Amino acid sequence: MRLSPLKNRIVLMSMIVLLLLSLPLGAYAQLQGKKVLMIVPLRNFWDVELTELKEIFERNGLLVTIASSTMKEVEGMFGTKMKPDVVLSKIKDVLYDAIVFVGGEGAVQYWDDPIAHRLIKKAIKERKVLGAISIAPIILANANVLSGKRATVWPTLGNRLKCSGAIFTGANVEVDGKFVTADSPNAAEEFGRAILRAIQKR
Numbered sequence: 001m002r003l004s005p006l007k008n009r010i011v012l013m014s015m016i017v018l019l020l021l022s023l024p025l026g027a028y029a030q031l032q033g034k035k036v037l038m039i040v041p042l043r044n045f046w047d048v049e050l051t052e053l054k055e056i057f058e059r060n061g062l063l064v065t066i067a068s069s070t071m072k073e074v075e076g077m078f079g080t081k082m083k084p085d086v087v088l089s090k091i092k093d094v095l096y097d098a099i100v101f102v103g104g105e106g107a108v109q110y111w112d113d114p115i116a117h118r119l120i121k122k123a124i125k126e127r128k129v130l131g132a133i134s135i136a137p138i139i140l141a142n143a144n145v146l147s148g149k150r151a152t153v154w155p156t157l158g159n160r161l162k163c164s165g166a167i168f169t170g171a172n173v174e175v176d177g178k179f180v181t182a183d184s185p186n187a188a189e190e191f192g193r194a195i196l197r198a199i200q201k202r
Contacts, residue, residue, distance in 0.1 A: 103134025
C-alpha cells in the first residue's frame with residue numbers, strides 16, 4: 001500500500017524521533033553550548049590531537065575556540081593547517097568550561113610560557129576542566145598545579161611529572177578531579193570522552 005506524501009513525511013519524522021530517542025543524547029543535551037578552548041602550538045602539533053578532539057567536542061554540542069601564540073596559520077607534524085580564532089595573550093577571562101592543550105613536538109613552546117601558566121592558574125581558581133595530551137601535560141607540571149595529582153604523559157617524560165610532585169600513573173588516560181591527561185595521540189578519542197565527562201560533572 002502506498003502512503004500519501006503527508007503520511008510519508010509523518011512516518012519519516014516519527015522514525016527520526018525514535019532514532020534520536022534511542023541514542024545516548026542525555027550527555028549531548030547537557031553539553032550543548034558549553035565552551036572549550038584548545039591551545040595549539042604554532043608548529044608541529046600532533047594533527048589527530050587537534051582534528052579528532054575538535055570533531056568529538058563539536059559532535060557533542062561543544063563550541064570550540066582554537067588559540068595559539070599568533071593569528072598565523074598553525075601547522076601540524078603531518079600537514080594539517082588551521083587558522084586560530086584568537087591569540088592566547090588576548091584571553092583575559094576564562095570564559096570556557098574546559099581548556100585543552102594539544103601535544104606534539106611543538107607543545108614545548110608552552111612548557112614554560114608565563115601566559116599559558118597564568119591562564120592555567122586562573123582556570124583552576126574558577127574550577128574549569130584542564131586537559132593536556134602527549135607531551136603537553138608538562139605544561140601543567142611546570143605551572144606547578146599537578147602536585148599530588150594523578151597524571152600521565154608521553155612515556156619518556158614520566159620522571160618530569162614525578163619531579164613536579166605529580167603521581168605519574170603511566171595510564172593512557174588519567175583523570176583526577178578536573179585534571180585530564182593522556183599519554184599519546186593513540187588515546188585521543190578516550191581523552192576526548194574523558195574531557196566531556198569532566199565537563200558534565202562541573
